[in-house]
Amino acid sequence: MEYDLLIQNGLTYLDGRFERLDVAVRNGRIAALLARDSGARARRRLDAAGRYVLPGMIDFHCHIREPGPQAGAGEDFTSGTMAAANGGVTMVCIAPDGHLLRNLADAEAYDTAVALGRRKAVVDFHLAASPMGFGAGALERLASRTCLYKIRMKDYPGPLETSVGTADTGILDECFAAIARQGKYCGIHPSDERYRQAVERRLRADGLPRSLAQVLPHLYGDEEMSAGAWLLAYYVRKHHLRWHALHCWHRGYLDLVRMLKAQGEDILASLELLPTNTLAAHPENRHSEELVRPADGLRIPLGHTAGPDWDAVWAAVREGTIDILGSDHSPHLPACYRPQEPFRSSAGVPGLDWYGHLLLNEVNRGSLSLERLVQVTSEAGARALGWYPYKGSNLPGTDADFSICDMDRVWTIGSGPIYTQSGLCPYYGRTICGKVTHTVVRGTVVMEEGKVLARPGHGRFVGPGYTGGS
Numbered sequence: 001m002e003y004d005l006l007i008q009n010g011l012t013y014l015d016g017r018f019e020r021l022d023v024a025v026r027n028g029r030i031a032a033l034l035a036r037d038s039g040a041r042a043r044r045r046l047d048a049a050g051r052y053v054l055p056g057m058i059d060f061h062c063h064i065r066e067p068g069p070q071a072g073a074g075e076d077f078t079s080g081t082m083a084a085a086n087g088g089v090t091m092v093c094i095a096p097d098g099h100l101l102r103n104l105a106d107a108e109a110y111d112t113a114v115a116l117g118r119r120k121a122v123v124d125f126h127l128a129a130s131p132m133g134f135g136a137g138a139l140e141r142l143a144s145r146t147c148l149y150k151i152r153m154k155d156y157p158g159p160l161e162t163s164v165g166t167a168d169t170g171i172l173d174e175c176f177a178a179i180a181r182q183g184k185y186c187g188i189h190p191s192d193e194r195y196r197q198a199v200e201r202r203l204r205a206d207g208l209p210r211s212l213a214q215v216l217p218h219l220y221g222d223e224e225m226s227a228g229a230w231l232l233a234y235y236v237r238k239h240h241l242r243w244h245a246l247h248c249w250h251r252g253y254l255d256l257v258r259m260l261k262a263q264g265e266d267i268l269a270s271l272e273l274l275p276t277n278t279l280a281a282h283p284e285n286r287h288s289e290e291l292v293r294p295a296d297g298l299r300i301p302l303g304h305t306a307g308p309d310w311d312a313v314w315a316a317v318r319e320g321t322i323d324i325l326g327s328d329h330s331p332h333l334p335a336c337y338r339p340q341e342p343f344r345s346s347a348g349v350p351g352l353d354w355y356g357h358l359l360l361n362e363v364n365r366g367s368l369s370l371e372r373l374v375q376v377t378s379e380a381g382a383r384a385l386g387w388y389p390y391k392g393s394n395l396p397g398t399d400a401d402f403s404i405c406d407m408d409r410v411w412t413i414g415s416g417p418i419y420t421q422s423g424l425c426p427y428y429g430r431t432i433c434g435k436v437t438h439t440v441v442r443g444t445v446v447m448e449e450g451k452v453l454a455r456p457g458h459g460r461f462v463g464p465g466y467t468g469g470s
């Protein structure tokens with residue numbers, strides 16, 4: 001019997017360990033795990049000698065700009081998922097945001113986005129929906145479509161049904177009750193909105209010249225984010241909401257998550273990989289955070305110097321307080337960054353092109369083990385969201401999604417192609433150790449050594465009750 005693909009001589013993840021097993025693929029699924037030199041015949045062989053075969057990495061939190069007010073300008077499903085493939089990612093969970101993937105608050109908007117993704121994505125995808133249409137009965141119709149809601153705890157202008165969040169605890173109370181009845185997770189970016197406004201007032205009053213580099217270190221801090229999380233927690237516990245605790249990287253927030261988990265609340269805590277958390281290895285970069293576009297040398301100063309205590313954060317990943325990871329890939333157009341108008345500027349950065357590689361570098365730095373990396377990039381989230389074992393495992397019969405990793409490769413970021421549409425890189429020039437050499441989605445090699453090979457339309461939508469594609 002001939003297989004479509006045989007991945008040979010690698011160390012393959014199985015049941016929490018790496019084993020000397022070849023992986024045989026047929027019709028997009030893992031057909032068998034074979035002893036080495038089994039003599040199996042295959043149309044294509046991939047030699048993974050000295051490499052690790054991980055279940056495909058899932059980015060549990062990222063953004064694109066389609067559909068939206070500037071649909072596709074800056075990132076559409078194709079460029080965003082090509083960047084994912086380049087970063088070793090086989091599936092993305094795309095989240096709504098005010099001006100990125102906007103307004104997934106009703107079934108019609110959701111279906112439109114899914115149709116676009118089916119036509120244009122190169123890796124598999126899920127879409128988190130906004131629950132803010134709950135007052136109009138939208139949640140009932142979203143239930144069969146989405147596995148995850150997401151909001152931002154922020155005062156958004158405009159009618160409730162079209163927003164992607166609120167800081168109004170009266171509305172959050174009702175919203176959480178509605179989501180809890182469905183038993184779905186809700187991702188929330190916590191923020192004490194009044195505190196944030198006070199920070200802004202103080203900064204405006206101090207008379208200093210204002211720039212992103214001067215303002216950003218004062219935002220997204222422990223007070224603003226942890227205080228928001230503690231405020232949320234009352235309503236989370238009241239309704240036993242399944243809480244996807246986004247951006248869990250401050251001590252106060254981590255303490256809260258530890259406490260609620262110990263009390264039996266169902267919390268899926270996530271850490272998003274941002275430029276600040278690779279700084280420890282590059283202290284010389286600490287005050288020169290900038291976005292660089294290698295193609296033409298464009299440089300945008302950002303000043304993301306407000307680094308959380310990453311030693312505490314990685315400890316929380318190792319001990320299991322943090323369950324899953326995401327890139328928070330935020331692909332803004334260069335014009336969206338206004339370094340001299342920091343309160344009107346975008347601040348998020350692209351990340352997908354480098355996501356898996358940077359995580360392997362963290363493994364090499366001792367931040368987490370390769371086995372723990374599999375759990376937090378794949379297994380744990382797939383279990384929580386109902387896709388396991390079809391996603392998140394290397395078990396026979398499931399999707400043949402793999403991130404094949406060379407842990408010893410030393411290379412410099414920016415030396416290869418960049419697929420995010422803006423071409424902006426927050427890690428330009430950094431030398432790291434570890435590289436995802438191949439991204440395989442349902443048996444198709446979609447990235448090989450930094451070249452994305454798959455065509456738009458290869459990506460599938462993964463929704464509730466997923467039992468594998470082919």
Ligand SMILES: [Zn+2]
Nearest residue numbers: 061063095328
């Ligand atoms: Zn985000």
